[in-house]
Amino acid sequence: MHTKPKSPLSSWTSLTGCVLAVTLLLDAALSLNGLVPEQAALFPNAVAALESRASDVLPPGIALAGFVSGIALALTVIMLPMHHVYRSREARLLQERERLAAQNARLVHQAASDGLLGIANRREFERVLKLEWRRAARERQPLSLLMIDIDCFKLFNDTYGHQAGDTCLRGVADVLRTAAARPGDMVARYGGEEMVVLMPHTSVEGAMRMAERIHAMLAERALSFSASPVAQHVTVSIGVSSMLPVRNANRSVLVQQADEGLYTAKESGRNRTATMPNLRLIAPEEEPSLGSHRAQA
Ligand SMILES: Nc1nc2c(ncn2[C@@H]2O[C@H](COP(=O)(O)OP(=O)(O)OP(=O)(O)O)[C@@H](O)[C@H]2O)c(=O)[nH]1
Known part of the structure; x- marks a missing residue:
């Protein structure tokens, strides 16, 4: 929350206002009481009192009060415009601060999103994966990942052109965003036409259900791809991995296994999902050899 700095000018104008008010009240009281009737008309205006050499005829305290009120009045007249300048400058600075924020x-x-697809980019994915891996280890919850690749996308580009290819990528990203609707889910572009969905607190069964939902939504969306050897519409292959992370284990194994699942799905005919057989607990000492594990359809 922003706290507005107090203007030194506003303190000054308050002070001079008070001095002026007290002096004028004093002037009025003295005039009414007829203590110095011959000068009463002069009191309301301390500056005028000074001009008429009020100090010659008034008690010294009253003359001093008149002098002080005159100075205060003069300073107030000078300070008020400065106060307004300060205030408008302060308002401009606040506006500028909000604009910069x-x-x-x-x-x-x-910096965190992909310019073409509007979803998170690879760097952001790596950042969030690190956080979610640690959180899942702490909470002893499964963490799942889908690696998704558009089938025969080179053929799509060659047939319909690169711009249509970009539109197709956006369509698939849109489907993923709609499918992965939980607040913790993350959709990111992993590179080229590969995208990932990271799902905290999700078991392998939940991840498989999500993959099936994506296939179904793409079939329903039916982005035309009549040249495809797989179907009349754009399809994807999906690799699934799901783990109970251990804090110091290498999180890249989650990506490796999803990638291997994707490879298997492609090899088995595309437009399908492949995963490893069991939910695995990754221990730190397992790290180096995990890359060779092959996911199965
Ligand atoms: N339009 C477009 N194409 C892209 C983009 N990024 C990658 N590609 C293309 O995606 C294609 C990927 O082709 P491949 O890796 O051969 O795979 P594929 O044709 O999808 O075949 P499979 O994956 O085996 O089904 C290449 O032609 C890339 O040029 C992009 O941002 N826009």
């Missing part, structure tokens, strides 16, 4: 938020978002 919004711009900063936009830049942070841009």
Whole structure:
């Protein structure tokens, strides 16, 4: 929350206002009581009192009060415009600060997302994977990953052109975003036409259900691809991995296994999902050899 800095000018104008008010009240009281009737008309205006050499005829305290109020009045007249300048400058600075904060938020978002698809980019995925891996280890919860690749996408580009290819990529990203609707789910572009869905607190069964939902939604969306040897519409192959992470284990194994599942799905005819057979507990000492594990359809 922003706290507005207190203007030194506003303190000054309050002070001079008080001095002026007290002096004027004193002037009025003295005039009414007829203590110095011949000068009563002069009191309301301390500056005028000074001009008429009030100090010659007034008690010294009253003359001093008149002098102080005159100075206060003069300073107030000078300070008020400065006060307004200060206030408008302060308002401009606040506006500028808000503009920069919004711009900063936009830049942070841009740095974390893919310019073409509007989903998280690979770097952001790596960042979130690290956090979610640790969280899952702490909470002893499964962490699942889908690795998704558009089938025969080179053929799609060659047949319909690169721009249509970009539109197709956006369509698939849109389906993934709609399918992975839980607040903790993350959809990211892993590279080229490969995308990932990271799902905290999700078992291998839940991840498989999500993969099936994606196939179904793509079939329903029916993005035309009549040249495809797989189907009349755009299809994807999906590799699934799911683990109970251990804090110091190498999290890249989650990606490796999803990648291997994807390879198996492609090899088995595309437009399908493949996963490893069992939910695995990854211990740190297992790390080096895990890359060779082959997922099965
Ligand atoms: N339009 C478009 N194409 C892309 C983009 N990124 C990668 N590609 C293309 O995606 C294609 C990927 O082709 P391959 O890796 O051979 O795979 P594939 O044709 O999908 O075949 P399978 O994966 O075996 O089904 C290449 O032609 C890339 O040029 C992109 O941002 N836009």
